[in-house]
Amino acid sequence: MSESLTGTIMPHAPGFIAGDRPRIVTSRFEYEDSYTLERYLATDGYSGLRACLTRAAADVHNEVKTATVLGRGGAGFPAGVKWGLTPQGKFPRYLVVNGDESEPGTYKDRLLMERDPHQLIEGCLIACYAAGLSQCFLYIRGEMALAQERVATALNDAYAAGYVGTNILGSNFSVDIVLHWGAGAYVVGEETALIESLEGNRGMPRLKPPFFPAAIGLYGQPTIVNNVETLANLPWLLVNGAAAYTAIGTESSPGTRMVAVSGHVRRPGVYEIVNGTTTFRDLVYGNEFCGGIRNGNELKAFVPGGGSAPWFLPDQLDLPFEGKLVGAAGSMLGSGAIMVMDDTTDIPAAALTLTRFYAHESCGKCTPCREGGTWLERILSRIVAGNGTDADLDQLLEVGESICPGSFPHAASERLGLTAVPFPYKMTTICFVGPSAFAPIHSALTLFRDEFIAKIVKRTLIPVTAAPIAAASAAGGGQ
Amino acid sequence: MSRLTDANIKLAKEIIGRYPRARSAIIPLLHLAQEQHGHITNAAIAHIGELVGATSAEVLGTCTFYEMFKMEPVGKYLVNICGTMSCALLGSDELMHRAEHTLGIKAGSTTADGLFTLEHAECQAACTEAPCLQVNYRHRYRVTPDQLDALIVDLRAGNLDGEIPPHGTVARVRQHIPAGRAVGAVAPEDATDPPVWLSTGPSINAKTPK
Ligand SMILES: Cc1cc2nc3c(=O)[nH]c(=O)nc-3n(C[C@H](O)[C@H](O)[C@H](O)COP(=O)(O)O)c2cc1C
Ligand code: SF4
Ligand code: FES
Numbered sequence: 001m002s003e004s005l006t007g008t009i010m011p012h013a014p015g016f017i018a019g020d021r022p023r024i025v026t027s028r029f030e031y032e033d034s035y036t037l038e039r040y041l042a043t044d045g046y047s048g049l050r051a052c053l054t055r056a057a058a059d060v061h062n063e064v065k066t067a068t069v070l071g072r073g074g075a076g077f078p079a080g081v082k083w084g085l086t087p088q089g090k091f092p093r094y095l096v097v098n099g100d101e102s103e104p105g106t107y108k109d110r111l112l113m114e115r116d117p118h119q120l121i122e123g124c125l126i127a128c129y130a131a132g133l134s135q136c137f138l139y140i141r142g143e144m145a146l147a148q149e150r151v152a153t154a155l156n157d158a159y160a161a162g163y164v165g166t167n168i169l170g171s172n173f174s175v176d177i178v179l180h181w182g183a184g185a186y187v188v189g190e191e192t193a194l195i196e197s198l199e200g201n202r203g204m205p206r207l208k209p210p211f212f213p214a215a216i217g218l219y220g221q222p223t224i225v226n227n228v229e230t231l232a233n234l235p236w237l238l239v240n241g242a243a244a245y246t247a248i249g250t251e252s253s254p255g256t257r258m259v260a261v262s263g264h265v266r267r268p269g270v271y272e273i274v275n276g277t278t279t280f281r282d283l284v285y286g287n288e289f290c291g292g293i294r295n296g297n298e299l300k301a302f303v304p305g306g307g308s309a310p311w312f313l314p315d316q317l318d319l320p321f322e323g324k325l326v327g328a329a330g331s332m333l334g335s336g337a338i339m340v341m342d343d344t345t346d347i348p349a350a351a352l353t354l355t356r357f358y359a360h361e362s363c364g365k366c367t368p369c370r371e372g373g374t375w376l377e378r379i380l381s382r383i384v385a386g387n388g389t390d391a392d393l394d395q396l397l398e399v400g401e402s403i404c405p406g407s408f409p410h411a412a413s414e415r416l417g418l419t420a421v422p423f424p425y426k427m428t429t430i431c432f433v434g435p436s437a438f439a440p441i442h443s444a445l446t447l448f449r450d451e452f453i454a455k456i457v458k459r460t461l462i463p464v465t466a467a468p469i470a471a472a473s474a475a476g477g478g479q
Numbered sequence: 480m481s482r483l484t485d486a487n488i489k490l491a492k493e494i495i496g497r498y499p500r501a502r503s504a505i506i507p508l509l510h511l512a513q514e515q516h517g518h519i520t521n522a523a524i525a526h527i528g529e530l531v532g533a534t535s536a537e538v539l540g541t542c543t544f545y546e547m548f549k550m551e552p553v554g555k556y557l558v559n560i561c562g563t564m565s566c567a568l569l570g571s572d573e574l575m576h577r578a579e580h581t582l583g584i585k586a587g588s589t590t591a592d593g594l595f596t597l598e599h600a601e602c603q604a605a606c607t608e609a610p611c612l613q614v615n616y617r618h619r620y621r622v623t624p625d626q627l628d629a630l631i632v633d634l635r636a637g638n639l640d641g642e643i644p645p646h647g648t649v650a651r652v653r654q655h656i657p658a659g660r661a662v663g664a665v666a667p668e669d670a671t672d673p674p675v676w677l678s679t680g681p682s683i684n685a686k687t688p689k
Contacts (some may be wrong), residue, residue, distance in 0.1 A: 080567045091671055092669070105564065136672050149651060160657065176497070263569070353564045
């Protein structure tokens with residue numbers, strides 16, 4: 001099929017681990033040729049589109065609404081509801097597919113694009129039909145060479161076979177899907193930054209509210225931005241119906257979710273799990289999932305929903321993968337990414353790898369994020385390097401306060417006698433990059449303060465250098 | 480001279496034609512320029528500006544926001560080692576030290592023979608396969624320091640040329656929309672009525688044969 005591909009065809013990226021569970025979006029993943037049109041058609045491919053075209057658009061839209069397909073990009077907003085938020089009578093409307101996956105810990109959209117690109121294409125077509133969207137832009141992260149090749153090949157084949165373009169399957173439904181690709185900037189994953197980038201600009205988020213992309217988006221027109229996994233659910237949904245979809249998972253979180261579990265577990269991997277019922281304990285310790293902590297070590301902490309999410313402790317292991325419960329417990333599910341730390345982990349150093357990420361990825365539009373992120377990174381770096389002072393810990397929290405005023409969510413801890421502070425938090429920035437630079441520091445400092453103090457104590461114990469530091473901080477009056 | 484070649488101008492026009500606004504093609508065209516020349520030159524910036532109707536300053540402004548665009552020459556192989564949390568937890572520091580030692584350069588620089596540029600990178604969406612790296616945006620998974628050395632030997636010897644094109648080329652497959660099947664760009668001023676299928680009920684008969 002891939003005759004346009006020059007050079008060696010790369011094998012599937014590893015990571016996905018199947019299991020004896022319902023499969024909605026990963027059903028073709030084991031086939032070596034899962035990305036070809038032949039395999040897709042041989043496994044029920046494009047029959048969701050066919051089913052969709054025999055029904056009125058409003059009817060298809062209702063089916064998706066009834067199924068409550070929660071957005072898989074981070075915010076968890078139901079897709080059917082989002083499609084209904086476009087202003088009446090304003091056309092054309094666009095679909096922008098968010099394939100910019102780059103939240104630390106997240107690995108699923110790339111697999112979906114590499115292994116089953118036609119499923120994504122079919123999902124885009126169903127969304128365009130149901131919501132009356134006239135053109136689709138499929139934005140793939142710049143650093144994903146293989147995903148771009150696979151999706152480009154799939155689109156070329158789908159056009160040739162009449163599944164995309166004018167009069168799809170002989171109907172009056174016509175839509176182009178334009179492959180677009182980025183060039184390396186995490187913040188572009190934020191939907192308004194994605195739109196800016198697609199307009200050819202620096203990828204800086206727009207202020208919202210008042211205007212969300214569904215009202216004023218690409219070229220000022222109503223625009224639906226959906227995540228790759230969200231759209232990949234639609235073909236199955238249209239073939240099997242909303243009742244079958246909601247029969248999996250729970251009422252508030254139906255269907256399945258792709259979750260990547262990485263870090264210090266025995267069997268890191270990407271799993272398609274039943275939404276809402278699978279617990280973190282299942283995922284970390286279950287034999288059909290990660291099978292426990294490496295080397296029989298103890299679990300120290302884990303990040304439950306991508307690098308932006310406040311951390312959880314073993315205390316939270318029995319929570320199910322359900323947005324509201326996880327929010328009440330002080331964190332968020334975000335993009336389906338769990339990062340596990342065992343008892344050998346240097347907590348301040350681990351927090352630094354995330355804070356550095358967000359500080360580095362700040363677009364610079366808001367001062368608290370641009371300046372604050374850099375400060376957080378610098379202060380934490382010197383603490384990790386053993387050069388921190390007592391004042392640095394307060395300073396970290398003070399800078400954090402300027403990004404997120406008031407209390408910040410965190411988990412409950414029996415060991416520390418802490419009760420949970422639930423989501424959400426207040427913020428002084430336009431998007432979540434600023435708060436995300438602070439989140440790992442806040443979690444680490446709240447839940448493992450002793451580890452920070454240990455690093456600082458070590459420093460002040462060295463008599464020769466202790467004096468100049470004390471003198472310097474007294475003279476400088478803090479940073 | 481590093482304006483786009485005639486063949487690439489043709490391709491650029493095809494790409495521009497897919498978007499309701501020409502400026503939307505700036506990033507794809509910058510990639511095209513980088514593919515042609517290995518990095519982005521001022522001449523390419525000016526040329527892209529002419530093609531999409533933007534000033535050089537505007538194109539440059541977009542260009543400098545994105546990390547993949549290099550304003551200076553880089554090695555034939557750009558080696559990006561991920562250092563974000565999942566990879567850091569499983570030894571990315573060690574990998575970076577080995578890379579610096581084997582290549583004899585610090586992260587952020589290029590070997591004297593112009594073959595390798597080494598960079599610290601952020602999460603590459605392969606966190607379960609940590610520690611990982613990319614060579615010209617093609618992943619390598621669960622890399623040990625010794626495997627990294629072997630990879631460098633292979634790249635030097637040209638053993639991976641079929642799999643990893645030189646820096647500048649990302650995807651080796653391009654989208655082509657056949658003229659007969661293209662709907663064409665739908666600009667805000669072009670289509671202010673609802674799309675036809677929204678108002679006409681079912682689009683095909685359920686019994687339409689496959
Ligand atoms: C800083 C930031 C980065 C984001 N990155 C991504 C991303 O890489 N992929 C994604 O689908 N959504 C990302 N999002 C969420 C999007 O803004 C948006 O909510 C999502 O694409 C909507 O799709 P959904 O409703 O289908 O989830 C990000 C949000 C923020 C604030
Ligand atoms: S929070 Fe940071 S990344 Fe987001 S808009 Fe503000 S400066 Fe840019
Ligand atoms: S942290 Fe290295 S790939 Fe995600």
